[in-house]
Amino acid sequence: MSLSKCHLTMILSRTSQYAIQAMIYVAMQPRDVVVLNRNIAQQLNVPAAYLAKVLQHLCKGNLLYSYRGRLGGFRLSDTAGKANLMQVLLLTEGPGFAEECLLGLKECSDETACPMHRRWKPIKQKIIDLLSSQTVEKLARAVQTGKYRLADLPGVVIGGGHS
């Protein structure tokens, strides 16, 4: 019986969580600093090889710039600081990830709804509003003040790249 031993998804995939954490971490660095995948993975305590793929994806979506070769690494794209979490999730979860019916019906709209639809809709909207209102920059600053943590380790360090 493989039921009820679930991985506790609740909204965001592991991939999306890594993506958001990484974006925040990169945004915490000075703008002229290029950060290594290795350092990001270390600081966030996530698997480096997998994180590399996620970062690659964020590059394709123009949220990060990557530099190859010696002294290479990643840095925030010019517009990424103002990017909100919905924009990040658009890349990692795919478009329309917030459209789904709570009970899984293929058709579930105001016209033809599941019995949870009416009460679920405003909550879903609140989630979307929250994710849309939080920018990468804003979250990075929140962590820098020391009030919040990013990784499981307390006190994520600034630096770990080369200028």
Add this chain to the structure above:
Amino acid sequence: MSLSKCHLTMILSRTSQYAIQAMIYVAMQPRDVVVLNRNIAQQLNVPAAYLAKVLQHLCKGNLLYSYRGRLGGFRLSDTAGKANLMQVLLLTEGPGFAEECLLGLKECSDETACPMHRRWKPIKQKIIDLLSSQTVEKLARAVQTGKYRLADLPGVVIGGGHS
């Protein structure tokens, strides 16, 4: 690259969705009617063999009674009508499924929080409140009025068991 082709989970696993749908469907039947797994699966348009496992699980959690042999089937347990969705999800998602940090941190509480914690917490509470307030019986009645749909097919039929 297998990223961004996700299955659009958003909160509930397929298993949980099946469980809730099935509970509502069974609750729509007259109390002395025993419903066949086959009929539930047909009406809800979900795979019967898998649904059987989910139902089995709901029996272990005392939300359903099952009767074996000829004229066997499932019916609501004595208390299940008053059961709310959190109680169903407790079985399918496991305990503590609503505890997790949005960004995936192992440690994320009021004392040591991720940068989303403060704003996420009230929304999570709203979700929990909603799921706690909706009982199986209430949802079943809502579908019976015809205002809401349960399955992808419009108009789920009552009956399909034997008394």
Add this chain to the structure above:
DNA sequence: TTTAATCAGGACATTGAGGTACAATTTGAA
């Protein structure tokens, strides 16, 4: 020009959720 460091990308391994198949068991009815 060589070398070291870094990302890019493909191939592969692992894991768990979702799904299928079938034998064992129980039970009502002929």
Add this chain to the structure above:
DNA sequence: TTCAAATTGTACCTCAATGTCCTGATTAAA
């Protein structure tokens, strides 16, 4: 007593998400 119909339980299959590994391309510095 026998049989058919039903659940139970177990074992397996499939697939996508996650994670690992390795080779190649690229670049700066020695």
